[in-house]
Amino acid sequence: MAVGQDQLPALLPVPGVRLGTVSAGIKTAGRKDLVLIEVAPGTTAAAVFTRNAFCAAPVTVAREHLEYGDYSPRYLLVNTGNANAGTGEPGIAAARDCSSAVAEIAGVESRAVLPFSTGVIGEPLPVDLIRKAIPAAFDALAAGGWEQAAEGILTTDTRPKGLSVNFSVDGVEYVITGIAKGAGMIRPDMATMLAYLATDVAVEQPLLQQLLAELVETSFHRVTVDGDTSTNDACVLLATGAAGNAPLADRDSPLYRALRDAIEEVCLTLAQALVRDGEGASKFVAVEINGGRDQQECLDVAFTIAHSPLVKTALFASDPNWGRLLAAIGRAGLVDLDVDRVGVYLNEVLIAENGCRAESYTEEQGVAAMAPEDITIRIELQRGDGQATVWTTDFSYDYVRINAEYRT
Amino acid sequence: MAVGQDQLPALLPVPGVRLGTVSAGIKTAGRKDLVLIEVAPGTTAAAVFTRNAFCAAPVTVAREHLEYGDYSPRYLLVNTGNANAGTGEPGIAAARDCSSAVAEIAGVESRAVLPFSTGVIGEPLPVDLIRKAIPAAFDALAAGGWEQAAEGILTTDTRPKGLSVNFSVDGVEYVITGIAKGAGMIRPDMATMLAYLATDVAVEQPLLQQLLAELVETSFHRVTVDGDTSTNDACVLLATGAAGNAPLADRDSPLYRALRDAIEEVCLTLAQALVRDGEGASKFVAVEINGGRDQQECLDVAFTIAHSPLVKTALFASDPNWGRLLAAIGRAGLVDLDVDRVGVYLNEVLIAENGCRAESYTEEQGVAAMAPEDITIRIELQRGDGQATVWTTDFSYDYVRINAEYRT
Numbered sequence: 001m002a003v004g005q006d007q008l009p010a011l012l013p014v015p016g017v018r019l020g021t022v023s024a025g026i027k028t029a030g031r032k033d034l035v036l037i038e039v040a041p042g043t044t045a046a047a048v049f050t051r052n053a054f055c056a057a058p059v060t061v062a063r064e065h066l067e068y069g070d071y072s073p074r075y076l077l078v079n080t081g082n083a084n085a086g087t088g089e090p091g092i093a094a095a096r097d098c099s100s101a102v103a104e105i106a107g108v109e110s111r112a113v114l115p116f117s118t119g120v121i122g123e124p125l126p127v128d129l130i131r132k133a134i135p136a137a138f139d140a141l142a143a144g145g146w147e148q149a150a151e152g153i154l155t156t157d158t159r160p161k162g163l164s165v166n167f168s169v170d171g172v173e174y175v176i177t178g179i180a181k182g183a184g185m186i187r188p189d190m191a192t193m194l195a196y197l198a199t200d201v202a203v204e205q206p207l208l209q210q211l212l213a214e215l216v217e218t219s220f221h222r223v224t225v226d227g228d229t230s231t232n233d234a235c236v237l238l239a240t241g242a243a244g245n246a247p248l249a250d251r252d253s254p255l256y257r258a259l260r261d262a263i264e265e266v267c268l269t270l271a272q273a274l275v276r277d278g279e280g281a282s283k284f285v286a287v288e289i290n291g292g293r294d295q296q297e298c299l300d301v302a303f304t305i306a307h308s309p310l311v312k313t314a315l316f317a318s319d320p321n322w323g324r325l326l327a328a329i330g331r332a333g334l335v336d337l338d339v340d341r342v343g344v345y346l347n348e349v350l351i352a353e354n355g356c357r358a359e360s361y362t363e364e365q366g367v368a369a370m371a372p373e374d375i376t377i378r379i380e381l382q383r384g385d386g387q388a389t390v391w392t393t394d395f396s397y398d399y400v401r402i403n404a405e406y407r408t
Numbered sequence: 409m410a411v412g413q414d415q416l417p418a419l420l421p422v423p424g425v426r427l428g429t430v431s432a433g434i435k436t437a438g439r440k441d442l443v444l445i446e447v448a449p450g451t452t453a454a455a456v457f458t459r460n461a462f463c464a465a466p467v468t469v470a471r472e473h474l475e476y477g478d479y480s481p482r483y484l485l486v487n488t489g490n491a492n493a494g495t496g497e498p499g500i501a502a503a504r505d506c507s508s509a510v511a512e513i514a515g516v517e518s519r520a521v522l523p524f525s526t527g528v529i530g531e532p533l534p535v536d537l538i539r540k541a542i543p544a545a546f547d548a549l550a551a552g553g554w555e556q557a558a559e560g561i562l563t564t565d566t567r568p569k570g571l572s573v574n575f576s577v578d579g580v581e582y583v584i585t586g587i588a589k590g591a592g593m594i595r596p597d598m599a600t601m602l603a604y605l606a607t608d609v610a611v612e613q614p615l616l617q618q619l620l621a622e623l624v625e626t627s628f629h630r631v632t633v634d635g636d637t638s639t640n641d642a643c644v645l646l647a648t649g650a651a652g653n654a655p656l657a658d659r660d661s662p663l664y665r666a667l668r669d670a671i672e673e674v675c676l677t678l679a680q681a682l683v684r685d686g687e688g689a690s691k692f693v694a695v696e697i698n699g700g701r702d703q704q705e706c707l708d709v710a711f712t713i714a715h716s717p718l719v720k721t722a723l724f725a726s727d728p729n730w731g732r733l734l735a736a737i738g739r740a741g742l743v744d745l746d747v748d749r750v751g752v753y754l755n756e757v758l759i760a761e762n763g764c765r766a767e768s769y770t771e772e773q774g775v776a777a778m779a780p781e782d783i784t785i786r787i788e789l790q791r792g793d794g795q796a797t798v799w800t801t802d803f804s805y806d807y808v809r810i811n812a813e814y815r816t
Binding site (some may be wrong): 051053054083085086089090091120121309310313314316319322326327331334337339340354355357395396397404405 | 459460461462463491493494495496497498499528529530717718721722724725727729730731732734735737738739742745747748760762763764765803804805807808809811812813
């Protein structure tokens with residue numbers, strides 16, 4: 001199950017980027033499970049990784065290679081079907097081994113290759129299968145390889161996720177294309193989520209890193225399916241510089257602002273696409289909190305609602321159970337909360353105020369508000385100017401089925 | 409579904425306590441849904457209530473009555489089928505009204521009556537039905553009414569929960585009996601949980617309150633089904649003094665120590681009974697964390713594991729998915745966690761160490777360890793002397809069904 005339309009938009013090539021997707025036979029024979037991304041020399045990279053203390057081996061190695069390679073990688077190698085997490089020292093060696101295999105063929109240093117893995121935790125990475133498939137991945141490299149790559153990075157996802165945005169500044173055309181995967185173990189601090197974005201705009205690395213960190217904060221860090229933080233998350237932004245502009249170094253230019261807007265659109269679309277394809281999802285729910293003392297307490301309330309199993313099962317049932325919303329708000333830890341000032345809305349329908357059901361509210365309004373696949377839960381705290389929105393899904397039978405059966 | 413044996417042990421009368429259970433027709437016609445508890449004059453009471461900011465009307469009124477009544481109530485009135493929560497000012501008036509109805513018949517002041525409610529949130533309390541049934545509840549008062557009361561306070565519970573402990577000190581026999589209800593919206597900070605304990609030992613109120621707070625901390629505050637905190641939780645400990653001892657005022661007596669041990673046994677048994685009857689539960693899981701820097705970080709790890717939907721669905725599938733355990737430990741927020749020192753055990757089987765699967769571990773061992781209904785997940789952090797254990801359940805199809813269908 002998934003929410004909303006299932007249509008991957010056309011993904012535009014990004015000058016300086018080629019992608020090759022092949023089948024290494026890691027999980028299911030014939031399934032595309034290995035993606036090689038090549039970027040032009042001089043590309044700068046920014047990246048955000050999982051904050052889970054048990055981070056996977058490829059995360060450790062990719063971080064190292066980025067740093068020692070001066071944030072200018074040449075290749076990214078992504079496998080699905082095996083997360084290479086919970087694999088200890090042998091896992092680190094396996095991630096290095098895969099990087100070396102790419103480096104040998106390309107004639108670059110190992111540190112110019114960033115490894116990524118997603119899939120089952122705790123199984124040894126089948127390095128031999130990956131090594132054997134790498135030459136074919138090189139052969140498959142093509143500028144138009146984004147759609148295939150969007151397919152090739154999926155695990156329990158039911159559909160590929162991607163977006164391209166074209167924009168022009170002073171008559172020059174630029175492009176950004178991004179793809180992402182992830183459906184469960186999704187929450188802020190990154191998720192079982194991989195996202196790769198590339199633009200032809202030249203950007204100096206420190207600014208690129210700031211920009212990515214800032215935009216991840218309001219997109220990928222604002223979505224949650226089940227509150228679990230994965231061991232493998234990574235979001236990488238590549239700036240090839242193929243457009244030939246003077247590399248951006250600060251925020252004071254029309255090109256920077258246009259680029260920022262375009263990346264923001266791609267990040268937000270991809271982040272919301274993860275939620276729409278959340279495991280077992282039948283609803284796409286925006287939880288919008290207004291009027292908190294600060295943004296943090298709005299986030300506290302939003303995530304308490306978004307993670308409440310009682311709220312999520314009520315959403316699955318299309319049940320306007322505002323009592324569970326009040327209960328979730330009440331346990332979010334807000335200091336001196338005056339419950340009589342709190343207003344609760346489903347879409348535009350006021351359902352609770354003054355600590356109880358609104359007088360104007362009818363059950364028919366609530367049922368109508370819960371009927372669509374896309375729902376907004378809006379809470380007005382009326383105690384300040386803070387604001388935050390997060391996006392989440394319901395909890396369905398399918399969520400349990402998918403996660404109970406995943407390893408069997 | 410529920411875990412373990414379904415047998416309410418014989419509940420012993422407590423001198424100074426009578427209970428009457430009747431049907432007021434609040435939810436289902438004919439179902440017992442109203443319990444009146446009478447205690448002898450001079451009884452002292454201690455109570456712990458929900459910390460949810462949206463606390464229910466009866467919680468507000470019971471707190472007031474306890475305080476203004478000098479912690480010496482004469483009656484407790486408990487209804488199920490309606491939580492009288494999210495009902496605003498009219499809800500407060502309704503709770504007061506029910507107390508007055510009891511007070512009038514008994515010839516006591518209203519503040520000597522404590523109201524409690526559990527059930528659906530947000531519906532007006534049917535005060536008329538309750539008032540009409542109160543005389544019958546008085547008629548039903550009996551010292552042997554504990555078993556019926558244990559039935560009468562249930563909502564989505566599948567079975568009654570209670571325990572009596574007899575103990576003797578210096579040749580004198582004493583008794584404590586307790587009953588509890590709760591199956592969902594269960595987590596620390598109390599739950600959709602009501603618990604009533606009574607002893608014939610005389611105890612001064614300040615000591616009684618300290619004792620209850622201390623024992624709730626290591627029993628009811630250590631269980632979680634779904635992480636949701638209810639609006640109605642209450643745990644009340646009544647000391648009738650019918651045994652005739654000099655009221656206990658400090659901790660330095662054999663009687664105090666014997667009483668403490670007995671209450672601890674009752675609290676722990678009732679708390680674990682809530683989990684065993686957790687909504688949709690097919691497993692009873694102790695999460696035991698050893699070797700943390702302090703108790704708090706052990707609790708942080710324990711609750712992160714206990715609340716993880718991915719861990720809970722794996723438990724439902726009897727899947728020894730240690731990768732999800734590592735991922736949960738890794739996101740619990742521990743500072744400077746050395747993941748290579750962490751040991752993960754299922755019952756007595758070491759399944760992961762050094763950040764990966766233990767060499768000695770076989771999948772057969774894991775499957776065998778997951779087979780029983782009762783499972784212990786033990787984590788050895790090896791960084792201090794902290795220790796904490798919490799108890800929880802799995803996430804099943806039935807959990808979703810029960811909570812998706814609850815209002816329909």
